[in-house]
Amino acid sequence: MKGYRKYFLNKLLWFLVTLVFAFILNFTLPRLMPGDPVAAIVSRLAQGMSDATGVQAIYQQYTDLFGTNRPMLEQFFIYIKNVAQGDFGFSFSQYPRTVADVLKSSIWWTVCLQFPAIIVGWLIGNILGALAAYLKGGFDKVLMPVSIFVSNLPAFGMAVILLVIFAVNLEWFPTSGGYGFDLIPNFSWGFTWSVIVHYQLPFWSIVLVAIGGQAIGMRSMSIYELNADYVKYSRFLGIQDRKIVGYVFRNAMLPQITGLALAIGTMVGGALVAEIIFSYPGLGSTIYTAVLGRDYPLISATALIITLMVLSANFLIELVYGILDPRIKAAQAD
């Protein structure tokens, strides 16, 4: 592992820098509005709120949080301190719940849905693309147009199509929610089964869109690799086709991993909208209801959490790439 040190440190440094930048962005953007941010927010929000004591409490808490009479830098550090302690303040739309509380319940739904879905979609898409390049013929001619079409569908488009066909018309799957309305979360088999059933449509809509995008790219990479010199050479030395195919896909896979790291931000974005369509109790719906309720702290915190998730995923993928591509280790060794 010694050879990875430089690479690992490089990526870690980058992760931290981007993290700081994300915080700064999250902090400054809303504060760029002219006027007293607290009053502006509270006045907008007070339209929807009937609980006067609530409004007072929020105004007080928010002024403290903002510390609008203190210099910007100090406000920033207060913000960081609060976030580090997990204190995001109160949620306006779900008062008296705290933002942290709301997030805690929805973050796991999103993580368990999106990341497996993106990875599964990526895997299947790459396998299909590789097969299309290798088998050619009929399989390829069918896969290409289908992939082009699917990759052009936005994630919410696929979500709606699946919703309409499988949930509304065929009634094989429920149309919304993470689990049955009448169930209380527990670890019973009944509940678990309900969760699994509700998981299917959102999961597959994300997977299918991911497949479409990956298949085309992997096919091009594979075609390129299949025509490489080392393939011909290996063949003429008698190496079995099976083994050669293994070489080719290992090599074609590497740029795809990098591609995943670059695309994960967009994929998560699309997946969030898919969540909304299925009213899946994840971060997507949280943002949706937060926007409807003009719940500024919730929106801000959710945005931050999503950014953190994507950054971490990106970091992990880069690490994985470093391990998989032997040239990285080799380049470090000298």
Added chain:
Amino acid sequence: MKHTFQQIFRSTNYVIGFAIFMAIVLTVIVYPLIITDPPLEIIGQGTFFEPGIYVNVYDSIGSSPNTLMLDDAAPKRIASKLSNDDRLAMKDWLVAAGIPENEIDIDNTKVLLDQWERNYDPTQKIAGMTNAKRNYFIRLNNSLKGLLSTEGVSIAVKNAETGALEETSVVEQSDYVNIRQVPNVRVLLLGTENFGRDVLTELVAATGVSLRIGFVAGITATLIGLTLGLLAGYIGGLVDDGIMFITNLFTVIPSIVLLILISFSIGQEKRGAFTIAVVIGFTGWVWTARAVRAQVISLRNRDHVNLSKLSGHSIVHIILTDILPYIASYVVMALILQISIGILMEASLSILGLGPKTTEVPTLGLMLNWAFIYQAPILGKWWAYLPVIVTIALVTFSMNLMNTGLDQVFNPALRE
């Protein structure tokens, strides 16, 4: 240049994509000239009218009728009131009531109705029949009254003085009206949506707005990306490092999160279509900047550039005359890509509720937003959202096709 154009138009991908795109654009431009109704005008009282041709009943009664004797008129009338399921249900009831099965012919309407009329008794208790089913049969029975009659329907008008109804005319079962003589006919190819607006007209207008938003967003993103890429690629050194640093930052932070934050911070009053477009452009320039920079780097050491440098031309001049023409192909492709991304981003934002203001113009994303809020998919009102999705898919698909075509022209290695 001419040769390049010829090549472009010979590429099948490009031509197909271009054709679809142009068809959409033409529709957007021409449609409002023919159908001048404002797109956001609410015409339906009530939600989600199905697509179809809506004929004003009052006017059709008032017009002079023509008599058409058509054989299938009566059966069609009966079939619309009495479905096959209904007939089977009637047969079941009759069998349960004691009529031998071989005497029941569900296809012979007259006989069936006869048997029904003679035997149906709403009070008769049939074993195992639920309340709901019993109510169903009562309703069915009511709807069958007069099904086989050939009498017409009387139209009566209230006498202003006496308040009594006076018959003015009779509508016979064989009366037909030429739809062209009815003054008020409204074709609603895609029905109405939740507010009661004509979906088709709204869709065309929304497509226009979305295209414009996409266009503005695309141009903004491409301009920013182009400038940054040029500067980073050509000047190099610290400028390059700095710009690449910013680019990498923006790559990792999901653009949708940025959009959400910015959009929300702007506040709803200020969110016009144009503003949103610019904001989308500000978050989408990353890919273009990278691609342009890569190209410029490979170009900057070419002979003609060195020649210009030796001739003493200024940096701006060199960039404009020596580098830009070579990256023009990339820029065009990037622009098309950014436009389609812009449209998608706007749609996503609007679905979230952070899109342009809802009162002035419709956009494709906004139409979807309303459809989802009002549960159109679950209610089965496909016309409120499916055409929108198809339009979005077609627009992005056609643009991607054009891009693939252009790619094949500019990059011969990709030609099949």
Added chain:
Amino acid sequence: MPRVMLEVKDLTTKYITRFKEDVYAVDHVSLKVEEGKTLGISGESGCGKSTLALSLMGYYFAPLHYTSGEIIIDGRNISGMDPDDVRKSILGTEISYIPQSAMNALNPTQKIIHFIEDVIQAHGPPYQTKKEIYELATGCCDVLGLPAEVLQKYPVELSGGMRQRTVIAVSVILFPKVLIADEPSSALDVTSQKMVIKMLKNLMEKGYIKSMIFITHELPLLYNVADDIMVMYAGQIVEKGTAKEAVFDPLHPYSKGLMGSIIVPEKGLRDVKLTAIPGVPPNLKKPPAGCQFAERCKFVWPKCKAASVPLRDVGYGRAYRCILSENELRDAYLREAKKDAR
């Protein structure tokens, strides 16, 4: 009688293009290579040299197809053999191949030793242990002047020259009877060329390979490498003979033209004028009737274009493809030389 390592009889192979046309890239080629000897194949680009090399291996990948002919390696007829058997027992072990631009022929993400293991294991039981394979590999590296550390590296960590030698090592690791070297020196400078040739000869001496076919378009090189030389044109052999005969007494007008267009810094040739052969090779999709070289030949007669010209065997392995007799050709060349000298 020295053993014949490779004997090819009337081999014909073709390419089938995307549009279902047949292109006969190797047209009734016959040759013989004896143990300890090197056969040089020369000709311009596109004449079919590389295709011939591929055809000799006995394993055909679309769009290349076998049409007719026999390939006999050390007495064993491999034409018509089951492809899987060919892969296991012929490729690499009986007949092996060094590709053009060998430097790029290695899988960038695989260690050299792993690649060698794959090559050896691919040839069926008995499977050797990793230790045995490692010893084999180090032995080969020694002969080629490579340090044993090379085996643990990735191709990207080696210099171009080292990669070249690595590829040669892998190609000979199974002690093939025939080694086909396809333009092994074309990308190298003159000093490196010499080294490569020396290495190959060394391999032959040490018994790693029993015979060699050396393909190149550079004739002067062949003189130093090959015992016998074969000149190809448009998929056909146009001249066969010992190295000396082919270089100093070429019979076919094409070979003569080739020799006339190179600079040979040897005694007595200082005043020879350089000439190029005008024209281009024929389109193999629609080969012209008659002699393939007729369009560009200085000594062409009308009857050259009438019927296809057979290869004329004049004994002791010497052959050429022309309707004129040996003496007629030699006379014609002398007259040309006198004309130029004026």
